[in-house]
Amino acid sequence: MGENGQPQNTAQTDPVVSKPVTRAGMEIASPPEGSADTAAVDRRSFIKWLAVGWSAFAAVAAGYGALVMRFFFPNVLFEPKQSFRAGFPEEYEMDKVSERFKGKHGVWIIRDSEKIYALSTVCTHLGCTPNWLENDNKFKCPCHGSGFYKTGINFEGPAPRPLERFKVSLDDGGQIVVDKSKKFQQEKGEWSDPESYLVV
């Protein structure tokens, strides 16, 4: 094995890849040895194949990356459903914050003189759950001290923006349906979206 002349033989017998190519191959290993006349042609084909090979390889590597990334996003979620029925509008007292669905669905339902809206119980700062302080008439987040008015507007603490509201609508039977998959943010001017409240 150690002292065979195989490469030369192959090069000689192979009509397509003939001798010069072998030299070109050597050239990479030791440039000074190359023969000048055929080197240009060889170099071109050399680079061509190398380019094809490595770009394909790079694409494959990118593909692997995409594969792994995609793998981390499953096609279904086993999380609880995002919408729920919240009873009839008449069940909510005027100007009161209802904590009926705080625990189960993470939503406050609030009725004011004109409308009913559903506030998310997720603090916009870092996602803790604020508490409704009836006496202070405000929501106060226990984690970092953010405070919100009944409307959900932030007025103290590190919370960068008001609480989010959820889509509310009436179903065929006249019950309120809160859809948590659709959010409305005050700072984007979305609270004027008619889907974000129920006129009562």
Added chain:
Amino acid sequence: MESIKHFINIISAPYVMFPLILAVFFFIFPPTDRLLAIHKKLRLYKLWTNGGGIALFSSLIIIFAFGLTDSNFRRIVTKPDNVPIAGLIFLVVFFLWWSMKQAWENDERMAQGQGPREAEDAKEKVLVWPDLVYIELIALILCTVLLIVWSIFLKAPLEEPANPTVSPNPSKAPWYFLGLQEMLVYFDPWIAGVLFPTVIIIGMMAIPFLDTNEKGCGYYSFRERKMAVSIFMFFWLVLWVFLILVGTFLRGPNWNFFGPFEPWDISKLEALTNVNLSEIIYMIWLKQRLPQNIFLREIWGFLLIFFYFGAAPLLLAKTFLKNLYARLGSLRYSLFTFLLLMAVSLPIKMILRWVFNIKYIVAIPEFFFNI
């Protein structure tokens, strides 16, 4: 007794403690020759002698011993997950002292024209078997002993079963991330939680390339590389370890500040009267309503940021940091100043908050873009 506690409570407030540390820090770890002269005049290097060490340690022990008589302090410090942080304080102080002591000894030797002690030692070669292998074995045996005894004395914490609807007050991240969580008070999550960690990692990796000083390799030393050590100490001790301590021991319900001897009163209120830069400019100075156009509204903040990261390094290169610029070259210099400005932005933001009640320089909550 009570008044001492009260005093400690007051001075440990970040807006007292932090400026205090800032004021003292650069005298203890002087980055320049001028500060070093003051340092020497004040005989602060005595800290790095055996006597200084004893003083440091005994004061630390006294503080803890004194603190542990207080029920509030005891409750916080003896929380199982906080015990390692108490340990961390002792370890950090000890190793800081030890390294600085060796550094000063070497500095003295070199001042007298001798090489560092390590150079002397290095002349002699030692076979690894059995000396090194043996002390390693002993070290890991002792380490195991420590772990076992610790585990016997202190049970790992286990709280109530997870409940996604009830958040404990306060909710704290694991202690080594409390520095980041503390930063959240001053910065938006995308900066404190994403940008800063990334910059910290990149910055740390960049250290060998920014520090072009060839001296001080392979032995403890301070004077030869005081700028590097001083900056590192500032980042590590002040912006990392200190913030962890604040986050662990001094942040209570509602992430309010509580002194070490103050009970964690859930109803404690702090006046949070922060405003954005745009509000100051338009509402208070110009007595106008905020412009509807976001860009117009925040243009001043953007200009300020641009100046801070764009123009300031250039100005500095021409003035204060002329020498540094010359030494580092433009690429290294811009990376260095960027990292430095990034890091300094935290104390700046803190001070802006405390002094001017500034919440955000640029506030575009519509796009979650607040600086």
Added chain:
Amino acid sequence: MNPQERHYNINKLNVIFAASSVLLLAALVWLFVDDYSRGWKDYQKEFRALEIQKTRLKHSQTLSKLQAQEEYQSLGKVLEAARKDFAANCNSKELGKETAQQGAENDLLNQDYKFTKAGYDAARYRYESAAAHHPEDAGRAKEEFDRLDKKIQELRLAVERSNQAMKDREERSKACGAKLKELERKERVLAKDSRILETKLAKIDPHQMNLANRMADVVRDSPIIDFANPNYKIEQIVLADMREDLNFIDVPRVERCVTCHLGITNPDYKDSPQPFTTHPDLELFLGNESPHPLEEFGCTVCHGGRGRGTDFTSAAHTPSSEKQGEGWKEKYNWHELTHWDRPMSSRPYIQSGCFKCHSGQMVIPGAEKLNLGINLIEKAGCYNCHFIEQYKNWPKPGPDLTKLASKISKEWAYRWIDNPHAFRPDTWMPAFFNQSNTSDPQSVRRNQQEIHAIVHYLFNQGGEFALERMPSAGDPKRGEEIAASVGCLGCHQVTPPEEDQPTTRTLLRRLHGPNLSGIGNKTSSEWIYSWLKDPPQYHPETRMPNLRLSDGEAADVAAYLSGLKNSVYENVSVPALDEKVIDEVVLTFLSKSGTLQQAQAKLLSMSLDEKLDFSGLRLIRHYGCFSCHNIKGFEKDKPIGTELTFEGSKTPHQLDFGFIPIDHSAPAWFAQKLRDPRIFDKGRVKPHDEKLRMPNFKFTDEEVEAIVTVVLGLVKDGPPSKIVPRTMRNLFLEEGQKMVRLYNCQGCHILEAEGGAIQPTVKEWLIRYENRSANEAEAVVPSFSPPNLVGEGKKVQPKWLFDFVHEPVTIRPWLKVRMPRYKFTTTQLNTLVKYFSAQDNQEFPFAEKTDTALSREERQAAEKLFSKDYFDCAKCHIIGDKLPEGSPENWAPNFALAKERLKPQWVMDWIKNPQELLPGTKMPAYFDPTSLDTSGPDDILNGDEHEQIRVLRNYLMTLTDSYGTPVADAPASLPQTPASASF
């Protein structure tokens, strides 16, 4: 020689590397494509096209309807004018500028207030905490607090003033646009439906999208990034309560069926092709208001199949027929999902899914096939040989055979056992002999002798039944009339069954007792007479009641019945006894308990009688005759068949398909088994006594399907608590329904809106014996049939009901049909009473006591109402002995019974609105339930209708047998009134 120490040609390596890299890339692309192309996406795309088409159509319809609306058109014009008006008058720039200026000041002031307030709150806390912990600092803290307090009071005033001013300004500018706003609101309300459709179209219809959205519509579903926000995605429902049984552990059910069955809950897709079709019964299933909403019950709970499957095969779809299966193979590349124990139920057996949860109920509303199957199982008595948990302790369906000798002849018995269906095609007695595995001459020969042995044993039991002597020969004609009228036909038939009559549950009620045609050939008139007089005398556990016939009536009926002849068996010869074959039989059984030699020795020592006795006993045990009949000597034997309690959970591997080329599925096996119980012996070589022995019930195909449906529903993985809650009420209902079923109450009565099987025969009787025309008869049938028992629990007092069922009395003397007397135990009677109470949600056993006392004035008022001048109650109602005038079909029950029989509250409700309680009743409505307060007579009790009804009720509760005499138990304080004598 090789200074570079090289071996391969580097260029060649480059080419190979390039080629293999490209190959790898291709493979990777293939991998992505393969992962990306999933069948359900095509369905979703198809559905979307359908949805667009439907929505477009609906939208254009709504829109044209809206535009045709006059109101809308005029509103449009007004609105336009209002808009112009608004633009001209309300939108001044100056005003806007002023508002902005004022707004800025207001904002600043508000912010100032907000901050001061925050500082104030904090100062308060500091003061409080200082006062508590550091009193020395409290003074300073208080100072600060007081300062802020003062400041905030001032600020507050300013802020309020400023806010008010701001509000006023806004109000003013709003007022200008108020009219426009109101008009716009009106327009919104009118155009709501069309707007909703428009928004929907904008979401799904690419033609309604702008360029960006159209691009996004394509991009969002492209490979790799289709995780972010795809159009087409797997829809699933996770059912936390409907667990899936994975052998020893329950896991939540995951239902992905709706990924393809996209229109399943939307009634708009009724006519769309599968898989988009709407569910055929949204009222009962899937709808939000239905008892089985999709979110809670999903699909596979009822249908079976693999809920997690997302392609046609992996969802374990099951074809309804082999032909459909072939079609599926072609169309969907379908194959049976072999490694899944619970494939979808195929369409014919779909109702088996109901039984999983509803197996405690006797009747499952809406599941007709299943109900039929349950009835068939009960009638055929499957549970006697095959233990089924639900039918534990049910009675044997066949007659007692211990006293057989008194009833029939040995020859007749032989012929019957040999081929029961020849004599009585609709009998429940199955055929044991001459079946597909016993039709070879040798088996036939052996069977003949086996029957002889069985008959021998049956006639040797020694049971005694003393036949009563008939008082007279009886008049068959009168007997026929009696049989037609007293109620025999609620359970029996007297004519041979019609060919090709579909099996229904009503028919089964009339097959409750045997078909009596041909009974004259079977037994004697004496036996019939004795039986009629006292059925339990012959068969202690019989469910045949005592019709309370007088001796003469019984004799007439006996004479009539014995005249019903069927001579089929006259021509059937009974083969002679063949001792050699009997020996063979005896030897078979003997050799089972000893060596052959011992058996042969034993055989030699036996006489023929002994042999017959011995083999008869063994054969009855072998064939399981004792399961359905009481036979002496088998009191402790256990059922001989496979237990069926969880038969539906059996997988095909657990069933022996033999050499029969049918589909290897459980339903196919069960169906085949029922059609020909012995078929799986085909091609097998077995000794006679090891052959399959299940008898043939000659079920029709539809009956087989119904029974298989039930069997497939006998599964293990029902929900643990079953879905019907185990409340007392439901338990009472179940128990009661069981009795109703066992004693065939619905053969005569209508209960739970079912039953009254006797009614057609009543009609016939009316035509034949009462000379009514067919139409007339049809109209009055309800009056001459046993009463409809709807609301019975509300109506009658429990104690009365108990007594009545125990010992019936006549309530409606005009009825020929009569309530028979059952030999119910106290428990059974209580069960019935509880059942009726539970039916109507009545308190049981106690009800509130109602005071039915009447004052003098009240009594007079009541009598007036009762009289001819007003309601004329006595025109129809019997009062004690006093019968009303007019024809009996207009008569109504006896008032004298009211006090003991009826619940006071019910009487009031009844007077108020009889139609509500018993739709179609003849009782006239004297009050108008829709406007009760004005419908009664005005001159009695000041026209207070409630009072009128109350006194009338109280009055009725005082009436007794001897109508017209003063009421004995009227309260002593009230003067007894002789006024009633005027009637």
Added chain:
Amino acid sequence: MADQTDETKGILKRISETPVWESVFRTGIPRNRRQRMMVILNNVFLHLHPVRLPKHGIKLKYTWCMGGLSFFIFLALTVTGILLMFYYRPTVEYAYGDIIDLKEQVPLGIMREIHRWGAHLMVIAVWLHMFRVFMTGAYKSPREFNWMVGVVLLVLTMLLSFTGYLLPWDQLAIWAITVGSNMAGATPLVGTSGPGSSLLAIGDVNFVTPSSDARFALIGGRFIGEAALLRFYVLHCIGLPFVIMIFMIVHFWRVRKDGGISSPL
């Protein structure tokens, strides 16, 4: 030792002369210099070390032994972690109960304490190691690359600790992880509550949603739940240890290749 009989000596000697012994221990008891060198060279584990060091390199005063201890604690955590895996099931139903059982019934369930405190200790040890390296200027040429690897190891150490924090599935765990993982949601562009997330949209179709952002990739759901527990478990037990091992191998290799312990020039 002095009065050891010849016989016992003979037994020890005989054992150490058996072919089995010799096939395992090539060097014999390292008595002389050569043997002491050979024992390091011939043992794959000890081979981590060079044969000889400059004297300061073995001084605790110089090294603090923090690198070695970090590695040792890692090994201890690996062993205790593997043991814990036998009793811990990473599901919402079982996780919390299994942790209780480690304390209540599992023999030597103290493994959990050792694991937890070891984790804290490892973070501290790694920090101190970094501190020592900085103070001795050991990151300087030619050790720049190894410093960078060290930074990666530091980050991985904290991530390992962070992922392990969720596993007991108690209030402490999920809320610490909620606070931590919400930061991922603030990642610019690819986090729903990060700046620029609304830029990744075409028309009305938003591509960064709570179920497709950076936070989701981390916790496998829209909130901390079953999927997060499983992901953190896999990362904690397999993913991150695998990565950190690779980096450790590189780290150790480069320590040797970059000239061993740092010394004054």
